[in-house]
Amino acid sequence: MSPDTPRSRAEASSASTDSAHTQDSETTAPYGQPPEQAPLRKRVRIHHLQELKERGEPWPMLTAYDTYTARLFEDAGIPVLLVGDSAANTVYAYESSLPVTVEEMLFLVRAVTRSVTKPLVVADLPFGSYQVSPEQAVATSVRFMKEGRAHAVKLEGGRRFAPHVEAVTSAGVPVMGHIGFTPQSEHSLGGYRVQGRGAAGDALIADALALQDAGAFAVVMEMVPAEVAKQITHELTIPTVGIGAGPDCDAQVLVWQDMAGLRTGRVPRFVKQYADLAGALTTAARTFADEVRGRSFPTPEHTFH
Numbered sequence: 001m002s003p004d005t006p007r008s009r010a011e012a013s014s015a016s017t018d019s020a021h022t023q024d025s026e027t028t029a030p031y032g033q034p035p036e037q038a039p040l041r042k043r044v045r046i047h048h049l050q051e052l053k054e055r056g057e058p059w060p061m062l063t064a065y066d067t068y069t070a071r072l073f074e075d076a077g078i079p080v081l082l083v084g085d086s087a088a089n090t091v092y093a094y095e096s097s098l099p100v101t102v103e104e105m106l107f108l109v110r111a112v113t114r115s116v117t118k119p120l121v122v123a124d125l126p127f128g129s130y131q132v133s134p135e136q137a138v139a140t141s142v143r144f145m146k147e148g149r150a151h152a153v154k155l156e157g158g159r160r161f162a163p164h165v166e167a168v169t170s171a172g173v174p175v176m177g178h179i180g181f182t183p184q185s186e187h188s189l190g191g192y193r194v195q196g197r198g199a200a201g202d203a204l205i206a207d208a209l210a211l212q213d214a215g216a217f218a219v220v221m222e223m224v225p226a227e228v229a230k231q232i233t234h235e236l237t238i239p240t241v242g243i244g245a246g247p248d249c250d251a252q253v254l255v256w257q258d259m260a261g262l263r264t265g266r267v268p269r270f271v272k273q274y275a276d277l278a279g280a281l282t283t284a285a286r287t288f289a290d291e292v293r294g295r296s297f298p299t300p301e302h303t304f305h
């Protein structure tokens with residue numbers, strides 16, 4: 001049986017104590033649709049992420065954009081999934097994250113929230129959908145909560161966006177901040193560069209504190225010197241989530257196609273590749289092609305009469 005059938009998923013995860021939906025999925029529908037009834041596993045709460053910080057236990061976050069990967073990451077114990085606007089690159093093949101739209105993001109957010117029951121799903125607000133005003137930020141966040149069924153949103157920017165964060169949190173939507181290198185501002189930042197070196201470190205600390213005061217429940221720090229990230233992590237009571245921000249953040253995030261080696265070519269310095277999915281998929285596709293051309297697939301076991 002191939003590894004992604006409902007049966008093998010249920011068998012693979014039955015060893016864990018935490019496999020409610022995978023077992024249900026076998027009896028409710030083929031191809032791993034989650035059941036309509038809420039499974040037993042409980043959603044990760046923001047309060048829990050705060051407790052992990054207080055206990056000094058770092059936690060992982062991964063991006064997710066589709067159902068199979070979201071469910072695999074849930075089963076792997078990832079407590080927070082980010083439907084990143086990096087989907088602009090990883091899903092939609094845009095050259096940067098700027099062109100992706102709210103509608104394009106909503107399709108992916110819905111796919112991920114339909115797929116998992118335990119992880120907290122954070123929706124990244126795309127460029128142009130919140131910068132105009134706090135009111136626009138609230139309106140867009142409401143769409144991601146109502147239509148996308150997200151549990152929180154993330155937006156990029158420091159002090160200047162504290163009013164936006166405050167408005168969104170006041171509306172009842174948890175907000176994750178994002179400072180340091182903020183890809184939606186790549187043109188004003190002058191490219192993919194480390195932020196907060198030297199004197200700019202103090203500005204970054206002010207940004208982080210302003211976001212916390214505005215009600216953010218966590219802050220992503222991207223491409224920030226480890227020393228600055230460490231200081232911010234100590235000064236904030238809310239968790240910091242690092243990507244290229246050194247080992248002392250409360251959490252770490254990577255884009256999943258980067259960390260699984262699906263992305264080919266040069267990867268940023270902050271990426272560690274934990275698998276070679278590009279190699280595995282290339283071999284699978286080449287072998288399939290060879291077998292079709294050589295008439296060795298399909299065989300009787302794949303054939304109906």
Ligand SMILES: Nc1nc(=O)c2c([nH]1)NC[C@@H]1CN(c3ccc(C(=O)N[C@@H](CCC(=O)O)C(=O)O)cc3)CN21
Pocket residue numbers: 085086089090097183192193194255257258263267268269270
């Ligand atoms: N696949 C993917 N992974 C990401 O991490 C990611 C996206 N897409 N899309 C949206 C943003 C863009 N990000 C990026 C993109 C490029 C670099 C990069 O090229 N960094 C180089 C240069 C660093 C420097 O010159 O100081 C590096 O080696 O880290 C970093 C972050 C992070 N995000």
Ligand SMILES: CC(C)C(=O)C(=O)O
Pocket residue numbers: 063082083084085086087124178220243253254255
């Ligand atoms: C890299 C993470 C933090 C992100 O914002 C994204 O995936 O869009």
Ligand SMILES: [Mg+2]
Pocket residue numbers: 084085086124
């Ligand atoms: Mg993003």
